[in-house]
Amino acid sequence: MNVTIKDVAERAGVAPSTVSRVLSDSKSISDKTKEKVRKAMAELHYYPNLTARSLVSKRSKVIGLVLPQASDAFYQNPFFPTVLRGINEVAAENGFSLLLNTGNGDQERLRHIQRMVNGRLVDGLIFLYAIEDDPIINFVRQSATPFVIIGQATDWQTNFVDNNNVDLGLLATQYLIDQGKKNIAFIGSAYPQIFVKSRYQGYQKAHEASHLEANPDWIFRPDQFLVKNGFEMAREVAAIPEIDAAVIVDQLVARGFKEGVRYVCPDRQIAAMTFKPYRSDFSQGIHQAYININAIELGKRAFQVLFDALNDQHSDQEIRYYHEIVKAELVQGNAD
Structure with a gap:
């Protein structure tokens, strides 16, 4: 037999209208009454009809x-x-x-x-x-x-x-400049993503502030944000001996890039700065700097x-x- 609001009300010792207000989490109902009604619902295994409620409230939740x-x-x-x-x-x-x-x-x-x-x-x-x-x-x-x-x-x-992706692009690039890097590539995206454009603006600003030239030939645009694309970017960057660092907008591309550098040109030191969704636990092991975007x-x-x-x-x-x-x-x- 289907359990109704009336059954819940009877078990909780309240009016059916009170049960309805508890279901809508009305502020007019005390926490004590809400707890009593919810206990009765659990005991009777009552589950409200969400479709019917959404028709009344005009909210689907x-x-x-x-x-x-x-x-x-x-x-x-x-x-x-x-x-x-x-x-x-x-x-x-x-x-x-x-x-x-x-x-x-x-x-x-x-x-x-x-x-x-x-x-x-x-x-x-x-x-x-x-x-x-x-x-x-x-x-x-x-x-x-x-x-x-x-x-x-x-x-x-x-x-x-x-x-603020402009500031993040600037921060990442300036960090590399402060580490003594002067010839910094930018690895972005082939697609018109707004955050990529903003980080590139920050990359440019950092160069201007340090009186360095941002070489337009050192802008790389992988088709996808995948490890394999980062590996491909490492091959392209390795073909340009002047480049000593890279700002990479995506974490997976950065991972592939670092692997690619170790494989393609193990004798070169090409630093990389990227952006990660959370702060990683590096209590053990070696890691390079990165920007935590707090996803x-x-x-x-x-x-x-x-x-x-x-x-x-x-x-x-x-x-x-x-x-x-x-x-x-x-x-x-x-x-x-």
């Missing part, structure tokens, strides 16, 4: 996560599980579930998002990437669905959470920004746009 195009680079890159961990932690605390979306190509991903938005399967969306003139972001913006981008938005009427905090703040935007939407407040910068850190190396 589900957040859609828009991932980049499905590829080896996505599934292998440690940034994504790390930022997802941060999002999930805060989402669970607020009673939200997550619905992931990806696909092979922009059109397939767009169709998935259209179904999610038009079918009211989600209350809002978090984009785990930022590129210019994205058709998916354009659709979501026109649909008036609240969303936040993890990355730099192209306009200020967009919620976003990011690092868990990026995920946490992204959910909180979207949560605030959703609350604004359901109140009489004027629409506001939230822009947050998460602080990164330089982790010193012991092999420099």
Whole structure:
């Protein structure tokens, strides 16, 4: 027999309307009463009909996560599980579930998002990437669905959470310059990702501040962020004897680059600075310096920004746009 709200109310000794308010986590109900009702629900194995509740509240309590195009680079890159961990932690605390979306190509991903938005399967969306003139972001913006981008938005009427990637590019490059490196390559991406452009701007600024020339022939653009691409970049860099260091925007590419340098030109010392999603434990062993971009905090703040935007939407407040910068850190190396 199906257990109803009335059964829960009778077991808890409260009115059915009180059970309904507990289900919606109403602030008008005391913590003591909530605990009593939830205990009765557990004893009776009562599970609320989430679909029915969403029709009444007009909230699904589900957040859609828009991932980049499905590829080896996505599934292998440690940034994504790390930022997802941060999002999930805060989402669970607020009673939200997550619905992931990806696909092979922009059109397939767009169709998935259209179904999610038009079918009211989600209350809002978090984009785990930022590129210019994205058709998916354009659709979501026109649909008036609240969303936040993890990355730099192209306009200020967009919620976003990011690092200051210009400063990070400058910090990484300046660190190499301070280590005595003068001929520094930049290994970015073949795709128009905004964070790559920003880190390159920082790379240029560091050269200007130190009165060094940033050689445009020393800019490399791998097709994907994979270890094998880093190995290929090492071969290209090794062919230029002047280069003594490299700023590498992706951790996996940096790993392949270091392996490639050891294999292709073991007698050369080519330093590398990269960006990692978290602070690694190097209590033992040798490591080079890197920038910790604090991806868990990026995920946490992204959910909180979207949560605030959703609350604004359901109140009489004027629409506001939230822009947050998460602080990164330089982790010193012991092999420099």
